[in-house]
Structure formats: structure tokens, C-alpha cells
Amino acid sequence: MQLYNTLSAEERAELIEQAGENRLTLSFYAYAKIENPQQFRDDLFLAWDALGALGRTYVAHEGINAQMSVPASKFDAFRDTLEQYDFMKGIRLNVAVEQDDLSFLKLTVKVRNKIVADGLNDATFDVTNKGIHLKAKEFNTILEDPNTVVVDFRNHYESEVGHFVGAITPDVDTFRESLPIIKDQLEDIKEEKNLVMYCTGGIRCEKASAYFKHHGFKNVYQLEGGIIEYTRQVKAEGLESKFIGKNFVFDHRLGERITDDIISNCHQCGKPCDTHVNCANEACHLLFIQCDECAEQMHGCCSDECLDIIQLPVEEQKRLRQGVQKGNLVFKKGRSEALKFQKERAATGDIKAVKVSAVTQIRKKQVVRKVLIGIAQHYFTKVGVGQFIVDKEINVGDKIAIVGPTTGDERLTIEKMMVNGAEVSVANKGDKMTMELSFRIRKNDQLYKIID
Incomplete structure (x- = not known):
């Protein structure tokens, strides 16, 4: 019985490409009492591995927190694996704003003490006494109330690239750091103001809202489904987005553009x-x-x-x-x-x-200096080799640039390349070309020929 990954990320990427099937990136969480997290973990791994689901999931006695990549054709089957458990019947799955077939390349399900590292002693307060959930339209309305204080419960590197207008954005590295900082900062207004909180997918606010209610905050609200669900509702209902910039995500994309x-x-x-x-x-x-x-x-x-x-x-x-x-x-x-x-x-x-x-x-000056000639497919870590689908002719001796949001803009001269396992001096349109690289590339990085 296989309970762990046996394929490398590169091998998994190759299989995804061969399958030629669209995938969905999604996230979900649920707080519940789980008696045997290890057995729960093993059952999930077996069910998800059979569907080709990938991602990173934490389970604990208190529940589950997951970020996943699922074949689009298996979406309903994946939901069925969740709804076998009473506490996940009708669970909301937050589907990513932007899709990437390679957002996750391994299936990891880990047993942890907590599904979010909040540093709280749950026995000291009622974790079920949560704040009022707000949908996107309700959230926009309450933000207009001058009696509202809105707080971003994400970390500094998340809020720096995108957040709600007028939000308090604590300069913290971890969620647990923000709780006492915000509590002390808002102590004098806890009985008068609306405390409105948000995070990426909603899970941090589930615990934070109960924590603040326990400490005497009277009017506590949270954004239902976090930024991901808010953005979906804004687009579906034609609402104004009060969130500006990018939403930071924890897969290889590192961000989804919202505005x-x-x-x-x-x-x-x-x-x-x-x-x-x-x-x-x-x-x-x-x-x-x-x-x-x-x-x-x-x-x-x-x-x-x-x-x-x-x-x-x-x-x-x-x-x-x-x-x-x-x-x-x-x-x-x-x-x-x-x-x-x-x-x-x-x-x-x-x-x-x-x-x-x-x-x-x-x-702009970079764009006019290069001609797009191909797209990256894979990077094979163990041998330091990049693979590209070539759209225009390329020759040994050509100066090239490999450009991507994570890779940056790498420049080099082609000294040696292979097509179909054989060394060649020219690669033509449609060829799957590989060459040795001293840096890592990602799928869909662009291959340019430098023309000046």
C-alpha cells in the first residue's frame, strides 16, 4: 500500500504534460474533532493519489487545511472523497483566480499538532464562538462604515503586494505574531468599532475572530472564504473590488493578480x-x-x-x-x-x-530586443537540464534569454543542445529541445532569441 510519493517533481511534470489535461488549483479547510489524524491522513492519501490529486495538506485533531491541484475531470470525484466525512459535507472549495497545471507537483499530507500555527491555547476560550461571516457585497458595504476597522491577518510579504484599501497590515512574519499586536493596538475601541478581518482563504480568521471575541471585542466580522472567494464573488456579481494588487499564494505562482x-x-x-x-x-x-x-x-x-x-x-x-x-x-x-x-x-x-x-x-526596452522562439516545458534538477518546445528556428551559438516570473531574465549563449536524444546544431519549429542550464527554470518560461 503506497502512502507516500514515489515520483520526483520532474517525473510528475512529465506525466501531467503527457496527460494533456487541465487541472484546477483549489484550497479548503474545516475545523472538526478528528480522533485519529494518522488514519485520516492515510485514507485521504490513498483516495487522492488514485485521482491524480496533488498538493499540500495538514491534518490534526482539530481539522484539515489543504491547498490542492486536481484534474478538472476529477473535480466531482475529488469532492466525493471529502463528503464521505460528515464535517466536510457541502464544504466550500476555493478555486484559484488563475490556473496553472503545475501549481503543485507532489501529494503531501502531513499530521501536525495544529492545521494553522496560531500559538493559541484552544482550551482557554470557545473556538466555536466565531465572528459573523460576510459575503463580498456585505464586506464592501461594511468597509464604507466609518465605524469599521479592517485588519489583514496575513504576513508582511503577503500584504505588501496587495490588500484592502485602508486595512491595518501588521509588519509580521507569522500569523501568531499579529494576534497580540492587533489586540493591544485596538484595545481602546474594542466595544465601539466593527472589527472586520480577512486572510487568503478564511482559515486564519476562523480562529482569530473567536480569539478577539473572547477578549471582549463586541462586533467581530470576517470575510467568508477570504480573498479568493471574495474575488470570485466580485467577478460573478460585477462588484467593485476593494482589494487592490496581487493576492499572494503559496504555490510556485507566488501570486494571483486581482487588479x-x-x-x-x-x-x-x-x-x-x-x-x-x-x-x-x-x-x-x-x-x-x-x-x-x-x-x-x-x-x-x-x-x-x-x-x-x-x-x-x-x-x-x-x-x-x-x-x-x-x-x-x-x-x-x-x-x-x-x-x-x-x-x-x-x-x-x-x-x-x-x-x-x-x-x-x-x-519595453527589453521586449524590443528579443524574439520569442519557444516555451519551457520542464527542468530536470538532477542533471541540470531545461526542456523547451521550439516555435522558431534556433542555432548553436545564438544568444538567448529565458524569462519568467520566478526565473527572472537569464541570458546565455547556446553551446550545445539536443533534440530527440541526439546532439544537433539547429532546432526547428515543433522540436522538443533540451540543453544544460546552471539555473532552474519553470514551465511556461519564455525562450527568446536576442537579436541585437
Whole structure:
């Protein structure tokens, strides 16, 4: 009985491509009393693995929290696996605003002490005494009430690229940090104001609303389904979006665009930008915001030190990062001293948004220098090889650029390439071409030929 992944991410990506089937990215959660989380976990893994479902799920005695990628044709069957449990009958599945067939490449179901690390002692208050749930239209209405205080219960790297207008956005790295900060900040108004809270999918507010009611806040509300469900309702009902910018997500996309407003800046040059990347130095992997120009200049790195490292032979890079633990830095963007344009954070304040069209002008000079000739399909980590579907002829010796939201803008000269397992000097339209790369690429990265 297989209860764990046996395929690598690269092998899974290949199978997804061969299947040629659209997938849905979705999330859901439910608080419930689960007697045997390990058995629950194993049952879910077996049911989901049979459907080709992928993603990251945490289960605990208190419930389930999941972010998944499911074949579109198996959506109903996937829902059936949930509704076998009474506490998940009729459960809301938050479907992503933007779809990506490779949002998740492994099925991970883990047993945890809690489904969200909130740092709370649940025995000290009634976790079922939650705030009033608001749909998008109701949420928009209450935001117009001058007696309302709206709080973003996400982390600083999430709210920096997108949030509701006028929201309090705590400068915190974790959810548990925000609870006492907000409690102390709003102590004097807890009996008079409407405390309205939101997060990505709603799960953080489920516990937070009960926590604040326990501490004497009289009028507590929460956005039902979080930003994801709010956006769906706004589009379906033709409402004005009070959320501006991007919604940060925790799969490889790192963000879904909600409106054309850009409210953040590149951490390296200060230009308007809301593209999150992870540092190209695998031993660093710091999450930060980087524009196309800085990505080109820094080759996707966050610092000169990391830039020096990625130019070393791959084996030397692996040797240097052996035993290095950087997991606690991955989402602490803006914390590195190497990033010179860290945004000044304030709890509230005027939002100076720049429209996407304006930022496009900044990047125009790069567009006219390149011709699109292909699209990335896979990156095979173990051998450092990238795979592309070629749309126009490409030759050994051509200067190329590989561009993507996470990859950045990498420049190189083709020294060697393969088509159908054989070394070639020319790849033609329709060929599946591979070549060795010293950096990781993602599916749908664009392959350009540099023409000047």
C-alpha cells in the first residue's frame, strides 16, 4: 500500500504534460474533532493519489487545511472523497483566480499538532464562538462604515503586494505574531468599532475572530472564504473590488493578480513592481520582490554574494550549501540588509498605486530586443537540464534569454543542445529541445532569441 510519493517533481511534470489535461488549483479547510489524524491522513492519501490529486495538506485533531491541484475531470470525484466525512459535507472549495497545471507537483499530507500555527491555547476560550461571516457585497458595504476597522491577518510579504484599501497590515512574519499586536493596538475601541478581518482563504480568521471575541471585542466580522472567494464573488456579481494588487499564494505562482494596481516596489532598485522571486542561489532561496531589469543584472539573485556563488560550477555550489538551513529565511523578504529598497511599513496610510500599464513602459526596452522562439516545458534538477518546445528556428551559438516570473531574465549563449536524444546544431519549429542550464527554470518560461 503506497502512502507516500514515489515520483520526483520532474517525473510528475512529465506525466501531467503527457496527460494533456487541465487541472484546477483549489484550497479548503474545516475545523472538526478528528480522533485519529494518522488514519485520516492515510485514507485521504490513498483516495487522492488514485485521482491524480496533488498538493499540500495538514491534518490534526482539530481539522484539515489543504491547498490542492486536481484534474478538472476529477473535480466531482475529488469532492466525493471529502463528503464521505460528515464535517466536510457541502464544504466550500476555493478555486484559484488563475490556473496553472503545475501549481503543485507532489501529494503531501502531513499530521501536525495544529492545521494553522496560531500559538493559541484552544482550551482557554470557545473556538466555536466565531465572528459573523460576510459575503463580498456585505464586506464592501461594511468597509464604507466609518465605524469599521479592517485588519489583514496575513504576513508582511503577503500584504505588501496587495490588500484592502485602508486595512491595518501588521509588519509580521507569522500569523501568531499579529494576534497580540492587533489586540493591544485596538484595545481602546474594542466595544465601539466593527472589527472586520480577512486572510487568503478564511482559515486564519476562523480562529482569530473567536480569539478577539473572547477578549471582549463586541462586533467581530470576517470575510467568508477570504480573498479568493471574495474575488470570485466580485467577478460573478460585477462588484467593485476593494482589494487592490496581487493576492499572494503559496504555490510556485507566488501570486494571483486581482487588479492592475501595483502597490509595492522592487527591493533592489525601488521601481514599481510586485513580482516575487526566490533567490537563484539555492543555498539562499530568499523570497523578495525583483523587477525585470534587476533580474537581468543580478541573474535572479538577491545580493552580490549570491551572484558570485551561482557562477561557480554546480558541484561546487552543492558542496557549499551542504548542511545549510535557510528555510526560515524563505518568506522573510525585506529582512536582508542586501535589499536596499525595503518598503517603509506603516499600519495604515495612503496607498500610492501604479497601474500595470505604466510599469510595462519600464520594461519595453527589453521586449524590443528579443524574439520569442519557444516555451519551457520542464527542468530536470538532477542533471541540470531545461526542456523547451521550439516555435522558431534556433542555432548553436545564438544568444538567448529565458524569462519568467520566478526565473527572472537569464541570458546565455547556446553551446550545445539536443533534440530527440541526439546532439544537433539547429532546432526547428515543433522540436522538443533540451540543453544544460546552471539555473532552474519553470514551465511556461519564455525562450527568446536576442537579436541585437
